[in-house]
Amino acid sequence: MRSLAYPLRHPLTEVAGSNDDDFGARLARLCDLLGIAGAQLTTATDSGSAIIAAVGPAADNLALLQARALPGPHRLVLPDIAAAGPSGARFYVGLKLPSAAGGSPLLLSLFDPKPRAAHMAERIAGLAQELVTDATVEQLRQVIECQAKVIAESIQMEQLRRELFERASATAKIGVWQCDLADNSLLWTNGVYDLFEIERGTQVTRELSLSCYTEASRRQMEAARAHAIATCTDFALTVEIITVRGKRRWMRLTGAVESRNGVATRIFGMKQDVTEEKLMADRTRYLAEFDVMTGLANRSQFQAHLAGFDAQGGNGSGALLLVDLDGFKQVNDTYGHALGDECLKEAALRLTASCANAQLVARIGGDEFAVLLGPATPADAAEALAEGIVATIGQPFVRGGHTFKLGASVGVAHYRGGFSQDLFRQADTALYAAKDAGRNTSRTYRADAA
Structure with a gap:
């Protein structure tokens, strides 16, 4: 009763x-x-x-x-x-x-x-x-x-609140979950079922839930969960799952631990589909760091890496190569920007292949590229790489029924202390020396010749 x-x-x-x-x-x-x-x-x-x-x-x-x-x-x-x-x-x-x-x-x-x-x-x-x-x-x-009427109205209001919660949860792609730590039994609201693409009302187990996490996300989530249970605290993280229908999704997971006498008894929280937000954030970050046309790092990322030389305090080593495409302006003027863009993409592919061991390959201007070599680079490797770039870029290729043959002028500067802006200026000086030498060649900056 x-x-x-x-x-x-x-x-x-x-x-x-x-x-x-x-x-x-x-x-x-x-x-x-x-x-x-x-x-x-x-x-x-x-x-x-x-x-x-x-x-x-x-x-x-x-x-x-x-x-x-x-x-x-x-x-x-x-x-x-x-x-x-x-x-x-x-x-x-x-x-x-x-x-x-x-x-x-x-x-x-x-x-x-x-x-x-x-x-x-x-x-x-x-x-x-x-x-x-x-x-x-x-x-x-x-x-x-x-x-009884009051009770019925109360029940009706509770049902209305539940419906409003479910609608709001569906709009926000949020679901509520809980796990009884005595037997690891799970309770999910509809939002969680929909997130994992599991039929609503299905009896779910923790094993089924874990099987949907990617390996890296599962390890990350298990570590956060174990720490929260051990310390009776909360946790929040973003993880990647693969639904039972094979779709990849990103999920914002929060958990709060309920305890008695310092012993965790229940864990509960929310799970939210943040796939669209994650993809948008990744896209925004990509646009901030990469050149959309060529897929290479952009000037902003290049400058951030170049500034790393400043942190070495004059005790590090490395090299910077600046690359200009010879003959690119004529391609643009003769065949238009569409085929000009194809030439830039081809040049980017060849640079990436030639500079597999480089710290960074970036497009820093219209037909200007930069290659950063790390401190482990041998002393004469920069000059050998520059010659390889000249040879690789100079090979003809076909696009849109036309055969194109570009050239490359390369300026090399070795880091021997000082500031990153000095290194860039030295590489730029070497680049102009290569152009003055007739283009389609490389030159290395030497302080005694400056």
Whole structure:
């Protein structure tokens, strides 16, 4: 049995002439008047019965007695229940109160741990029945119906809140989850099912959930989860999953640990599909760091890497190669920008292939490229690479039915201390020296020749 959510506050009868409107108190006075230990008023529901009011000690067998009394005659009188245990009712009276049209049956139960003689039991039942008038029962029913209406409205509001939550969750692509740490059982809202593309309502296990994570994300999530459980703290991270239908998605995962006496018992949180945001962020970052046409690093990323020489404090090594395409302007002027762009893409591919061991290959201008070599580069490797670039770029290629043959001028500068801007200036000086030498060649900056 369960108690109604709202206590009833209306007199069953004017017992002892009191003006107290507390219904439990009136039941207590009824028990005093009849000389019994307890009373309970219940109403039948679809799932059993619901307690409206109760006084006195609880009896272990009361629910069984009420279940017997409800479908029975007008009243059930049991003077002595010999089979009752030490905490059971030995005396019981169940009075079915008059029912209004369409109303649920009402049952007034009177009980006591001591048995009664048969004639005394019938007398108590008759007296109780006289005290409960039809008018009082009707008033009680009105109160019950009013409370039932309030409860129904409350349930309706709760359903509305749930619907609004589900709609908001679906719009935001958010779902709520929880895991009972005693057995690792999971509970998901619809949003989580939809995120993993698992049919709603399916019994899910932690093993099924983990199988959807990529290996790297699973390790990251397990580490964060274990730390949160060990320290009874929260965690949040972004992970990659592959749904049961094979789609790759990015998920924002939050978790909060619930504990008792410092021991984690439950973990719960939210899971949100952030795939679109992740792709947009990646795209934004790519545009900020890479040249869209060639796929090489752009000037911004090049400058950031070049500034790394400043952090070496003059004690590092490395080299910078600046590359200009010879003959590119004529291609643009003769064949248009579309074929000119194809020439830039081809040059980028050849540079990438030639500079596999470079720290960075970047497009820093229209037909200008830069190659950064790290400190592990041998002393003469930069000059050999420059010659290779000249030879590779100079090989003809076909695009749009036309054969193109570009050239490359390369300036090389070795880092021997100082600032990154000095290194760039030295490579630029060497580049112009290569151009002055007739183009399609390379030159290395030498301080004694500057």
